Amino acid sequence: MWTLQAAIGSAVLLALLCAGAWGLRAVSWEWVPDWLLRNAWWLPVLYAAYAAVRTVVVPRWRYRVHRWEVTADVVYTRVGWFSRQWQLVPVSRIQTVDHRQGWMERLFGVATLEVQTASHAGSSTIEGLGAADAQRISEELAERAAELRDDAT
């Protein structure tokens, strides 16, 4: 799914860049230097190469890094590809648990679980859970959080 998402995003941006380059040639404002006009097509090409790498490599990389774990007391996530992020959120401090499904996620039958605490820095998301799993875990977490809830935010 990440691959598809990246592919769509790249395609849109590439189209925009092509249109931009073409428009630049077509309009030919006098203040645009000549060399820029001649080499305008380089930009989309460079971006296409980068986008190809990104679409193929990055999702696999991310998939390899991506881990999550829910124990009785703590939610642990590990995400990222180039830079990684480990996060620990104690269940007792969880304020809300959301689970979400975008249209593409529904196509693939996965869902995103979002765990929020009082601090915006302490909120974590788990992407790409199975939809049924996400549902179950979010309910369990909410229940458990209500049980353990202490007053301190």
Place this chain on the structure above:
Amino acid sequence: MSENPPPEEPRSRPGETERAGGEPPAGAGYAPRDPEHPAAPQEEAAAPGPGSGHEAAAEAEPAYRLSPLTLLTSPLNYLRSYLVPVVVALIAGTYSFNPWMLGGAAVAIAAMVLSGLVTWYTFRYQVGAERLEIRRGLINRSHRSIPLERIRGVDISSNPLHRMLGLAVVKIEAAAGGGGSEEGKLDAVTAEEAERLRRVLLRRRAHLRGEESAPAPAAAAPVPGGAAGPDESDTEVYFAMPASWYGYAVFSLGYLLTPFVALATLFGLISQGLGEAAGDRVGDTAYDLYRLAAEMAFSLLVAVAAVLVLVLLVAMPLFAVVSYALTHWRFTLLRRGDALVAERGLLTRQSVTLEKRRIRGHELLDNPLERTRSAVRLRAIVTGLGETATRAVLMPIGPRRRVEEVADRALTAFRGTLVRHPRAALGRRLLRAVAPFAVAAAAAAFLAPLWVAVLLALPALLGVPLGVDRYRSLGHGDDGRQVSVRSGSLRRVQAVVVRDAIIGWTWRQTLFQRRAGLADLELSVGAGSGGYSAIDASFTESVAFARGVTPEMVRPFLESGEPTETAESTESGGLRSRPGGDDARTGGESG
């Protein structure tokens, strides 16, 4: 602006008689009363009485209006913010006898007076048994009810106009569900009423909470004020600002620049006024003449500005001290009951009440200039407080020893030592500080004239001491009760957070940091800015640190039994990448 208030009408209209509390209205307490003279004495007298204490605290007050003097202040306040357009319109209108202009200005002023009248007429507040109700609005009616338990603080402030008339603005800060903040603002009530409101609100809240935590209302009833309520007798002054401290304003860059900001605003206003005046006369035949005059005026302005800037440069420290003194005049920090109260200001006296149980820690801030005189500022880390930059200030700039002493008395000072971050962090800090300008300078050396390159190389050189200083200020530590992290150079912040307040850990590591074995550790706190980072700490060491602070949170996720010995596992260095345990589940990603 001399309209009389409309004829008095009964305070409690049919719609307002049913209250959120649910109990039947206590007849006497609910009778209409004069809004200008709130029944403070009766309320106070009734509260300490044995037996009646409980009911007194639970009974709802009648609905009050704001002070009628608001009729005067709110148009004036509006006027102040629209002063320039209105005055310009008036002058231009009189000058060219443009009836539309004059009429427009008159209508604007009339609208301000009218809106003040409407606000006063429709605004009502009522302290109920369990909530504070604020109703307002003629066309868009709004009804806000704030549960008393949720109130986090009551601020009282007054600008010179308010003080001349003996008024004050009361701001009630409350936490709405979901972490958002919802405020009630009473603009304005009489000063005594403001004080009374603060007392009543805080006492009732304490009462409600007291009953929650200790289910023995009989025991609490005889001393409703003494149980937890902030009593006037229970105050302790921690700090009153000595005169010499105003001099520290010189070290604060913000205050040094204040005159320039004021100047810029002034110029903005002038040019705006000129522009509008010009707009009015565009059709004129004297347009060319006007332009000439405007150009002359402009060059005159530039000359004046140059002189002014010169004067300012000389007088800058003086300005800084004066403007600093205006905002920090007689800064006082005291404890009233279970809350810290910080009062300050010469023209606008501001008083901020921070409940102690909402305070999660404190921050010590300084800049390089202040560090030369070892001066710091003290700021509280509080949950659910907006505009923290100005409102959470507990101490103005002052000698570090004194500030720490007060911090220790008012809160708890950090006693541990900070652990330095690894040498690799120094390289990264230096790279960050130097590299952008160095690269730009190198590029300029090839592409641009030499002086551009030299100009760019200067900040690159300056980056060296900056980077070193940034590295030197990095650190984190733990003294058993509190955790502290420190970073920054031009604005160095040492945050001290109570252990219990930590609601999560986050490690971030880029590819470059991974090679050096470093990571940024962020501790999430449900207060202040939300998270405080230890930048470029050693990854394994920081994991051990987090484990030391909250063992039950971190230990289940360590790679093996002993975390510090897992340094050889470069892949995740301490935190495991594979699931384990019985009740743990893993998931990955569907591609």
